[in-house]
Amino acid sequence: MEGKRISNNEVVKILEEILAAMEIKSANSFRIRAYQNAVSILDNLTVSIYDLWENKKLQEIPGVGPGIAAHLNELFSTGQVAEFEQAKEDLPEGMFEFLELRGVGAKRAFKLASAFKINSRENARERLLEAGEAGKIRNLEGFGEKTEEKIIDAIKEQKKSKNEKQRMLLTHAEQIVERIKEHMVKCKEVKEVVACGSFRRRNPTVGDLDIPISTTNPEKAIKHFLKFDEILEVVNQGEKKATVILKNDIQVDIYMSTPEAFGSMLQYFTGSKQHNILLRTYALSKGMSLSEYGIKKGGKLKEYANEEDFYKELGLPCIVPELRNGNYEIEAAKENKFPKLITPEDIKGDIHVHTELSDGVNTIEEMVEKAKALGYEYVGITDHAPSVSSRGMGTVLKMVSDTRKKIEEINESQKDIKVLFGYEVNILVDETLGLPDDILKDLDIVIAGIHAAFDQDKGKITARYLAALNNPYVDVLSHPAGRMINERDGTDPDWRKVFDAARESNKILEINAQPDRLDLPDDLIKEAIEWGVKLIINSDAHALEQMDFMKYGVFNARRGWAESKDIVNTLPYKEFVKELGIG
DNA sequence: GCCGTTTTCGGCCCGACTGTTTTCAGTCG
Numbered sequence: 001m002e003g004k005r006i007s008n009n010e011v012v013k014i015l016e017e018i019l020a021a022m023e024i025k026s027a028n029s030f031r032i033r034a035y036q037n038a039v040s041i042l043d044n045l046t047v048s049i050y051d052l053w054e055n056k057k058l059q060e061i062p063g064v065g066p067g068i069a070a071h072l073n074e075l076f077s078t079g080q081v082a083e084f085e086q087a088k089e090d091l092p093e094g095m096f097e098f099l100e101l102r103g104v105g106a107k108r109a110f111k112l113a114s115a116f117k118i119n120s121r122e123n124a125r126e127r128l129l130e131a132g133e134a135g136k137i138r139n140l141e142g143f144g145e146k147t148e149e150k151i152i153d154a155i156k157e158q159k160k161s162k163n164e165k166q167r168m169l170l171t172h173a174e175q176i177v178e179r180i181k182e183h184m185v186k187c188k189e190v191k192e193v194v195a196c197g198s199f200r201r202r203n204p205t206v207g208d209l210d211i212p213i214s215t216t217n218p219e220k221a222i223k224h225f226l227k228f229d230e231i232l233e234v235v236n237q238g239e240k241k242a243t244v245i246l247k248n249d250i251q252v253d254i255y256m257s258t259p260e261a262f263g264s265m266l267q268y269f270t271g272s273k274q275h276n277i278l279l280r281t282y283a284l285s286k287g288m289s290l291s292e293y294g295i296k297k298g299g300k301l302k303e304y305a306n307e308e309d310f311y312k313e314l315g316l317p318c319i320v321p322e323l324r325n326g327n328y329e330i331e332a333a334k335e336n337k338f339p340k341l342i343t344p345e346d347i348k349g350d351i352h353v354h355t356e357l358s359d360g361v362n363t364i365e366e367m368v369e370k371a372k373a374l375g376y377e378y379v380g381i382t383d384h385a386p387s388v389s390s391r392g393m394g395t396v397l398k399m400v401s402d403t404r405k406k407i408e409e410i411n412e413s414q415k416d417i418k419v420l421f422g423y424e425v426n427i428l429v430d431e432t433l434g435l436p437d438d439i440l441k442d443l444d445i446v447i448a449g450i451h452a453a454f455d456q457d458k459g460k461i462t463a464r465y466l467a468a469l470n471n472p473y474v475d476v477l478s479h480p481a482g483r484m485i486n487e488r489d490g491t492d493p494d495w496r497k498v499f500d501a502a503r504e505s506n507k508i509l510e511i512n513a514q515p516d517r518l519d520l521p522d523d524l525i526k527e528a529i530e531w532g533v534k535l536i537i538n539s540d541a542h543a544l545e546q547m548d549f550m551k552y553g554v555f556n557a558r559r560g561w562a563e564s565k566d567i568v569n570t571l572p573y574k575e576f577v578k579e580l581g582i583g
Numbered sequence: 584g585c586c587g588t589t590t591t592c593g594g595c596c597c598g599a600c601t602g603t604t605t606t607c608a609g610t611c612g
Contacts, residue, residue: 030595034584037595065585103601105610144603197612210612238600243611253612255599268597273612280596285588291597334588 003076005050012043014075014084017096020106021087038063041274041326047523048492050076062326094118097125101154103147112151115140129155166486167205168250170552171515174199176250177209180228187224189217191259196269200321202555204485204518208251212265218256225254261293263304267311268292274326275319282330283314322558339563344554346564348572350547351380351420351445352478352510352538357403358383360542364403368410368419370544377573378418380445381407385423385435400439418573420444420582424478429453431467433474440473444582447510449478454491462493469501475580476536477502479512479519486516495524499531508568508580511537511560513553514546525560534579536568 006014019035041063042049052058053076058069074081088096095113098104104112116131118124129152131137137148168176177195184193192214199206215221222242226234235243241255257265268276269292280290289296294303295313304310308318316333320341323329332338353367354360360367364381371379381403386396407421422445426434433440433448440446448468450461468474480498483490502509509528512519517540520528528535537553539546557567564570568579 028584031584033595034586037585063585067584103610107609142603142608146602150601208612236600241599243600269612271612277596281586282588284594284596289596293598 003050003053004079006076006079008042008045008049011049011072011075012039014081015039015042016099018084018087020096020099020109021084021091023106024091024110025087034063034065035068037277038068044272044274044325092117092119093121094124094127097121098128101125101151101158103150103154108143111140111142112137125155125158167207169485169515170199170202170204170206170555171549173206173209176230176246176248177211179230180209180211180252183228184213184221184225187215187221189220190215190224192262194266196266197271200270201272201324202322202559204515204521204552204556208253210253210255210269212255212257212262212269214257214259214262214265216259221256222254255292257292258303260305261303263306263308263310264290264294265292267304267307270321270324272325275324275329278326278330279314282334286314288314320558322555323561325559339561341558342554342562342564342567342570344551346567346570347376347537347550347554349376349378349380349569349576350374350539350541350550351378351422351476351536351569352382352424352447352512352540353379353547354383354424354540354542355381357399358386362544364406364419365410366544367541367547368417370547372417374547374550376417378420378576380420380422382422382424382445382447384451385425387434388436396435397439420577422446422475424449426451427464427468429456429464431464433468433471437471437473440471443473444577445476445580446471446474447476447478448474450482450491454482454488456491458492458494461491462497465493465498466501469498469505469507474507476508476510476538478510478538478540479514479517480509481519481521481524483519483521484516485518490519490521495527496531499528499533502528502533503531506534508534508536511535511553511557511562511567513537513539513549513551513556515549515552518552518556520556520560522556522559525557525562529560529562529566534568535562535566538569 015035016039019032019039022032022035041061052061053072058064058072071081071083091110092113095109098109098112112128116127118127132148132152137143137151138145177199181193184190190213193211195209195211197210199209213221218239222237225242230246231244232247233245235245241253243251243253245251255265255269283290287297294301311318317336317338319329319333350371355362355364355367367381368379386399388396404421407419410419422443423435424447427448427450428434450464465477468477481490509520511525525535537550537557539549541547541549568576571579
C-alpha cells in the first residue's frame, strides 16, 4: 500500500481537532468519548500507526473500530478526511491553535477565536495575546480577569518552550522524587510518599510527577509540601490536592489520602489512564464502581489500605506497575497468566562495557572491579573496535593482542569474576563489519551495531542488520532500534525480518540500558520474545557508575513482559558461555 | 463510535479545582 506517511503525533493532533469540533457542535457524547478513548490510546502507542495501516492492522488497536479505521484509511491514502474537513468548515480556524494552551479546551478556544474573529491559524496565538494584553478577554461572557491572565501566561509559556516540552528521563525523575520524599518525611503526620504515574510504571520518560501522600493530617501535609524549596509556582491548592511547578519546570501534583484508603489512591494514580479505564469498565461489569477513594458496591464505598486488596476485590491478582499499560494485562490477570518478570537480582553479568581504550573514562581493571562489586560472575570488555581504515591493519592487530593479553592476565590473577574479551563493531553502510572476520573469529564476544547513517530507508537498514546477523562470528546486535530519547527517532528496519534472522542464526538482540536509549523499546521486546528471539540486557557503560544503569534495562525488559529465561545474561557463567559458543 | 464474564443492542469512568457564577461550566488528570 502506498500512502502518505503521517507521524503518530500528527494523527493525534488531527483527531484532537476533530474532537474539539465535535464538542462545540455537541455531537453525541458517547461518540465523543469513543474518539477521546481512541486518541488517548493512539497517543500512547509506541509503534507507528502508519505501519499498522500498511499491514491492515488498524482495527487491532483497542478503541479503533470500523468507523475510525475508515477515517484513518482515508487520511493515509489521500492526506485528508472529507468528513473532518466538513466538520471544521464553519469554525474559525484560529481556534485550533488554542487547544494546546493550558486551561483552554474546545469551548473556550471556540469562544475566543469567534469573539476576535481569528479565522486563520497564522499568528492566531499572537493575535489572542494582543487581545489579552489589551484587556479584551475579560469582557467576554464566562471569562474574567483571572482567566485572561491565565491565557496570557499560557501563550507566553508556549512561546518559551516552542518545541513541546520534553519529558525527563526516568533517572532524572528519580532524583527529584528522592528530594521531595526527603522533604516530606520531615512532616510527622506524613506516613507514606509514593511517586506514581509513568514514574512508577517505569516508563523511560516521565512528564509530570503524581505523588499520593498517606497522612493523618492532610491540611498540615499540604502546607508542609508547599514549603519545599524547589517550588517556583503554586498552580492550585485545595484540601485534597495541590499542583506546583518546580524551578526546573517540572509539574508536581500531590494528593492527600488517609492510610486506610491509600491503596486505591496508589492504584488510581499509577494508571495508566488506559489501564484504569479498562479496569473500571471491567469492574462495572461486576457491579462495582472504582475511584481513587475505593470501590463502590451497591452504593457503599469500601476502602483499601493497599493495592493487593484493591485488585483482590475485583477478583484479580495485583498487577505489577510496569505492566499497567492498558494492553493485555487485564486479560492476562483474569486468567492469572502472568509471566514471572525478570528482576535486577537475576542479572549475572554485563558484556557491553567500554573503557579508556575507546571512548570510556575508566581502565579495564576499574570496570572489572566494579563488576565484581555488583556481584557479577562475568563481565565483557567490549570497546568500540579500532578502525582499520584510519589506523592501518598493523596497529589494529597490535591493539587487539595487547588488550587480549591484559585481559588474560586479569583472568589469571583472580578467580572472583571471568572477564571476556570482545568488541562492539560497526555495521558499515556497505553492510560489512568494522573488523575483518580473521580478527572477529578469535574474540569471545562480537557485538555489532549501527553507529552512523541511521536515516537510511527501511530496506537498507534491514539489509545491514541481516548482513550482520548472517556473519557467523557476531553474537549480539547492540541497541537495535537506534533511538536516542528526546534526540532522534530510531531506525526503522523490517522487524519481522530482523527477528526471524536473529532466531534462525541463534543471535541475541540487546536491551541497551542507557537511560536515554532503552533499546530495544518495550513493545519490541514483547514482540521479540513472542517470536522466540533471545535477548540480553547490557549497560553499555562508558564510566564506572554507568554500570548501575543495568536496572533501567531490567525495568524496560519488565515492561516488555520479559522473564529471566528470555534474557541470556541471567545464566550462570558456564551456561552463558555455552549459549554464546565461547571456548 | 466502540464493544462484549448478564449484551451483537444498548450501554458507555469519576472526581477535584478554578473562576465565574449564585448553582455551574470548563478543564484537567
